[in-house]
Amino acid sequence: MAETTDQESKTEEPTEKKVRDSLEQGKIPVSREASIFASMAALMVIQMFLIGQGVQQLTPTLKSLLDDPEGFPLATGADAQNLLTVVGLEALRFLVPLLVVLLVFGLASSLLQNAPNLVLQRIMPDLSRISPVSGWNRLFGTQGLVEFAKSLFKLASVTVVVAFVLRSSEAKAFEAMYTDPVALPEMILNIAMRIVSAICIATIVLVAIDLAWARFHWRRELRMTRQEIKDEHKQAEGDPLVKARLRSLARDRSRQRMIASASRATLVIANPTHFAIALRYNREENPAPLVVAKGMDVIALKIREVAEKNRIPVIENKVLARALYEAVQVDQVIPAEFFRPVAEIIYFLQSKQTTRPEKVQ
Structure with a gap:
């Protein structure tokens, strides 16, 4: 039965x-x-x-x-x-x-x-x-x-x-x-x-x-x-809870590596609290500024914290920060349409010979 x-x-x-x-x-x-x-x-x-x-x-x-x-x-x-x-x-x-x-x-x-x-x-x-x-x-x-x-x-x-x-x-x-x-x-x-x-x-x-x-x-x-x-x-696809947890851990590790990479930046362009993009410019390494980190809200604050700790200039520009955040990817150079505004900021920083973190309106 x-x-x-x-x-x-x-x-x-x-x-x-x-x-x-x-x-x-x-x-x-x-x-x-x-x-x-x-x-x-x-x-x-x-x-x-x-x-x-x-x-x-x-x-x-x-x-x-x-x-x-x-x-x-x-x-x-x-x-x-x-x-x-x-x-x-x-x-x-x-x-x-x-x-x-x-x-x-x-x-x-x-x-x-x-x-x-x-x-x-x-x-x-x-x-x-x-x-x-x-x-x-x-x-x-x-x-x-x-x-x-x-x-x-x-x-x-x-x-x-x-x-x-x-x-x-x-x-x-x-x-x-x-x-x-x-x-x-x-x-x-x-x-x-x-x-x-x-x-x-x-x-x-x-x-x-x-x-x-x-x-x-x-x-x-x-x-x-x-x-x-x-x-x-x-069994074939994996437990969804376990997969979600693994993805979360992978994202956390990726964020930690990205935030740590912000210490190598030349400057950080930020919206006061919502967006932050860390750029590194070295003529011998890349022909244009390289995006080493970017983030929003909590991640943006972490990037600014790392920048201030390493005496990296933080430039507050709401329009440019939002546009860069939408257009750029980490470990890639910035698009050509951003060359001029970013170059002006770099020229300004070099002319001022900044030796400590500062905010420029």
Whole structure:
């Protein structure tokens, strides 16, 4: 009941991160029926193209062994080993192509469903897999009921197909009683091919339904609650409170560095209490005055305090201070339109040869 309630609360579609994490952990949608269908298709290919040729190659060896058993000496252990080697090599030559076809079809059924991904976590021991409670839930849960329904459908389909094929081959079976025994293997192979082909055709619908169900069930299992989406967003973007605090600390450190840089200024242009712009002018460093600090209200007062402490001239010019504050940036030279008024102030200060902080109206 608790599991059902928890699943009902997951009403939101999974995020891209949730889907990506699931794929990386090896939790992917897989259709078992696709693998079974691939095995049946491989068996059909083997019957059509390999089994006849393989039997023809194996027949001479078996015939010589059965017709002339004395031709193979078994007096010593080495003789027995040689006989087993010959028989084993012939059996391998017959079986290896069949196994290769089965392997190729099996890999294709997996690769066509999902891209290959090595996940070591999936092969680690997990006690929940041997838990009776988990096993009970798997058997009698939604997935267990679906698997049971698919098994019933497969059983019914295979029974109907085999019965239909055998009934249609009933006449040939009676004729086989009066035909040459050499023709029996070919007749049996033809009937087997018809049965396997009919089963493949009958299970195509089941495979298509199972593929769609596997994708749907996988997406449903990945659904998230709204709280999980919020938590994931916080984890990806960072806690807004923490980010705001970090930004505040960064601004404080930037202001402190800027205020400390005001001690290198040549002059400070200020609105009495609202604006302050600290400029440094050195012909060897920059062709125009450089803005080393600027601020408003409390920051402006701090800049003026640093200027007075370091005996830097403070020029009060309301219009120029406001215009500079809006137009200039820290660590940049002043725009060209301010060259003349600032140059006049610098010329005035140099002509006065100021040796202590002063206010000029």
